[in-house]
Amino acid sequence: MKVSIDQSxxxxxGxxxxxxxxxxxxxxxxTVDVKDEWKGKEVPAELQDKVQEAHDICPATAIVIEE
Ligand code: SF4
Incomplete structure (x- = not known):
């Protein structure tokens, strides 16, 4: 899983x-963004549920997850 935020x-x-x-x-x-250390990087397994939850609650559907 990789994650990014569509700034548009x-x-x-928050x-x-x-x-x-x-x-x-x-x-x-x-602005809010993915930390530099995770940009373009694979999110470790132990954080993937939280990233998915953030994606699911984002009111602007701005969080982009690539599997
Ligand atoms: S939840 Fe969505 S709209 Fe809110 S800061 Fe995060 S990416 Fe931006």
Whole structure:
């Protein structure tokens, strides 16, 4: 699983950060993004459920998961 955020959709509500702060972060400029360490990388198995939950609750359907 790889994950990214479609910045054209994200409303920076912070829900994904609340659910999975290991992978998502609020940036200095007020946007929310996948942490640099996970960009383009395989999300480890132990975090995949939380990433999936963040995806499922995102109000803007901005979280993109690639299997
Ligand atoms: S839950 Fe969705 S809309 Fe909210 S900050 Fe995360 S990606 Fe953006």
């Amino acid at each position: 959709k994200c409303i920076a509500c 829900s994904c950060v609340a659910v999975c702060p290991e992978v998502f972060e609020l940036k200095q400029d007020g």
